Amino acid sequence: MTLTVITINYNNLEGLRRTVPTVVAQTFQDFEYIVIDGGSTDGSREYIEHEPRIDYWVSEHDHGIYNAMNKAVARASSEYCLFMNSGDMFFSPMVLEQCVPLLGEADFCAGGAVFMKGQEARTWMPPASMSVGFILVNSLCHQSLFTRTSLMRQHPFNESHRIMSDWEQFATCWHLHHASYRSLPSIVSIYFMDGISSTQKGLAARERAQVAALVFGHTAASQGSQAEQRMAARENKNLGREAVLRNKLRHAMDMKPLARDWKIVRNGVKFLLKDLFG
Structure with a gap:
């Protein structure tokens, strides 16, 4: 099997109701679906329990979103993983049908996204080729990033960060370990900009600066910050x-x-x- 789709959730039943139907409605169905819930008490567990398309799920206390994401990767049985966390959506039912045939050559395969903020929408597409300059001032949309599972197991998410561990994982693997990258021509996800990475920009900037200094050196990190x-x-x-x-x-x-x-x-x-x- 090529792909595992993963949804992380904690007390976000309304988000699950937005996300899960767009996963199960994909015209391409040869994928594994894993849901990791952090022990929700808002009805999320009951909703997950009654969705037959979910191949594996657990509802238990964890140590934050990146701990939950690492747990999901450990359970995944496919070549690639895609995180579509609660609240976010696939752009259309045709996304996986369009994207999965293009996977296999690169470690990271990035598609486009629609960013939603209130009633405003903005389309974003990934760069055709990757560069240090892009990484220092931008991020790939994690909900539109297909990542090789074996790579994520070798370099798991840093659970000490609250926001930027997905950015750290990509920067570290691409820059230090020469992981390969390709862009995909399709829009993959609709990302709602009401999560912690969008609302706590100060914390995100501090975590990014710390990681950039370790991965790229202090000079490059300073230039990127400016x-x-x-x-x-x-x-x-x-x-x-x-x-x-x-x-x-x-x-x-x-x-x-x-x-x-x-x-x-x-x-x-x-x-x-x-x-x-x-």
């Missing part, structure tokens, strides 16, 4: 512009038709010029 800060500043600037534009559009929609249309065109041109020339 580049990440510049990227965050640009992102905040763009978010500010978007907020201003939304307010202006709302105001314009309350105006009479001719004045409204002229204001929308004028604001659109103004923001286009800002994007082009700063």
